[in-house]
Amino acid sequence: MTDAAPAGGSSLPADAPPIATLSTGLVRGATDGRIDRFLGIPYAEPPVGSRRFRAPEPAAAWTGVRDATAFAATAPQSPYGGGLEKYLPTVDVPGDEVLSVNVWTPGGREPGAALPVLVFVHGGALTRGTAALPAYDGTTFASAGIVYVSIQYRLGQEGFAVLEDVPPNLGVLDQEAALRWVRREIGAFGGDPARVTVMGHSAGANTVTALLALPHAKELFDQAILQSGPLVAQPAKRAGRMSREIARRLGVGATRAGFASVPAADLVAQQTAISAGASPLGRGPSVALTIGGDAVPRNPLDALVAGAGRDIPVLIGSTIDEYRLWFVPTGVVDRVSRATLALARLASRVPARVVRAHRARRPDATPGEVLGEVVTDVLLRAPITRFADSRVAGPAATWVYEFRWPSPVDRLRAAHGMELGFVFDRLDTPDAIALGGADAPQALATAMHGSWTSFVVRGDPGWERWSARRPVQAFDAEGGHIDYAPRQDELDGLPAR
Template structure:
């Protein structure tokens, strides 16, 4: 994106990074540096490759505009927004520092945005780190990573999990450069939401990320992790949308900003693949981290149970009504039928007899409520809770929260929905997409809650203590964020008991007997023209 900073009077800050000198701007007392490359552009010969070290530059590089985002899926108009910023320097970082002098030793908070692994860019106004940096006296870093097919498609000839490798490369940049911006490389906290929370869970399980951060805040952890077989099959179906094979040779010829259209076309028809792909097809999730045994050795829950994160201090939580936003977007809010609720329970509730256990635990719940509960639990709430439980059971320190404050936007219809925590944590209550949740003018109640959450996040980053007791597997104390915050036993006890024995395994290829994407297209008479790419 080419959004320039709003500059205050005074000299513009300059910092000597490893690759060269960058000149930023000042905004409300905070030094801001945007669009600093942390890796070479992953195009041309580097298309679908692991991120490569950025080459240095001579002179002073202007760092006042966000770098161009990676190609995006079409959700929320993100594809059009990404194409407004020409260029292929997708892999860039942005830094907000209250004191950009070497030796200032400030805590560092590195944000990993969400977007279902198919969209997301650090230049969105809701991710502006100025208020968090200024009020919390921390250095805030945001960055871009590859999403969709570019970042997570299982492509023959390419390393898997390229989006996760981008995240590791950004954290290595922080390790090597952040001292020059006033940060302490020994006090790095990663924090992220949704797919960003899932990414943080993955980083906890990755040997390549060891030592790159001391603390982690995982918000609304997306719990989907694919097997290589499942990821390969979905990639084949995606490439078939273009009449191609899922190989570097074939896909490298497709212009980067045209490739996400294939993923969008596949997503529009994923319900046709439910019997083969299972839950991801039911929830329309075409891409997720792949448990490949190397870059990502095991699932995060298994890794933490084995003690992988014992030395990392963890803060994890979710919102109460995670699913509500998605139900509203699909037009089902208040309209869920008994058949739709039954299907959700059948596909998502844990076995054995998860559907029966939900109906027994929530005997008065109507179809809307059951639908929302099982979707929320499967994708976000229980993956987040189980991450905390695995960490605590292995002897690691973890703190848990739930956001239950009802968003005032749209008359409160969204409840405490997915994504509500983002504006509250950053303090950007009146800008960007989440502004619709808060309302046109943030209330004193919203400002007070945001201040409490920002204080908890920055205190955790600085000292490892967000202000409430650590979670254990007996008392299960959590911080409930609402108009009147309180510490209590975990509020979603009924759901916890339903999911108590679930292990969140790798999501498999369900039915190997059904035709592959390529064979299905051929049997239907669709041409498989490998030499002539098309865009749907």
């Protein structure tokens, strides 16, 4: 991983690979002349052996120059299945150094540059995902004068098991450690440690929400972007169902010793098998944030509504057809009957008038589509509105968006994750094409990427901030426009989550 450092005082050729000096040692990246890229830098020690199921430990120093031209190991996980594998790719990099960061920064920057920083936290239901996916490449943000960082963290049982003698939410503790690394080290890449925006998508937005709710959130970042992520965590008893079932199946205790005696791949296999047998409506055991411990001491949405994080600017939103990524490929959208819809409504304590409002707006919708809309309201749209409303009189602004461009691929429309290719302005990646096809509108990518860049650089995405009028920036094929309180009749009366 390392070789000898250059002799003290010697100068490097102008076209030499870039070298950055960290508190732990030197790292050598790669450059194309415009963008310098450093991959696979450890921010914590590998979470294996005696460090398994323990809080992250700072990375040890190294001698010589560490090669930083390849992604580090991906967290143990299984590929997507059930039809999702067509749209959600998996990258497998073997090894133990899961706790790593990757940095893209403008090449040829001035000495002492202090550029704004964007830190990205990937999604994947807390069980899958990696920063190594082509869609998460930071070149477009670095081209806009931003130092872009992507992080990796523990997933599944390694990061979110609920065990008797293990800190809950280890994956969130990993992210906190990574953000502290950014504050400490990003100056070596031309970044300003006092101008850090963190951006999470899906489960990554869920974990960033938990960080935003912490009393010390401002120690970690200065702004937040939350894309299509739940704002809540589960009580330990409910969140621990997956770990307890795995322990039962393997005949081990739901403890550090019990789970540490099982290879990571076996825990992944059991978790995958249990998830495959769960209800498509999410009633079975799952991997979730757990209320309790240092990382998530309180349900995040409750803490935020009570005032946590109000001094941190937030950009937040979702897609208009979130549910279709799960309901369409799996066939759930076509299997749900009116009776199933009625039972699901009663179980979720959703008033009948909410379902009537959905049907009135979508007279041709199937029961599965109506159920999907209600699920999206309950899990995302209503909590986002409640969160934003709680911040109207606060010191920091909130901006809300909704992505509405309907993909022509396989009835997905504006499904979960569809906005990522536009936000990153990377519509030509295999990840983006799988969801949006080969002819997605570049004008929309230009608009969204420009808004996200403006928020990171200037603290304002360029549209009306949230107020009592509830302005939502709607991104569609024409770009963007403001809608005020869209579909409020569908959200009114939903129980607080």
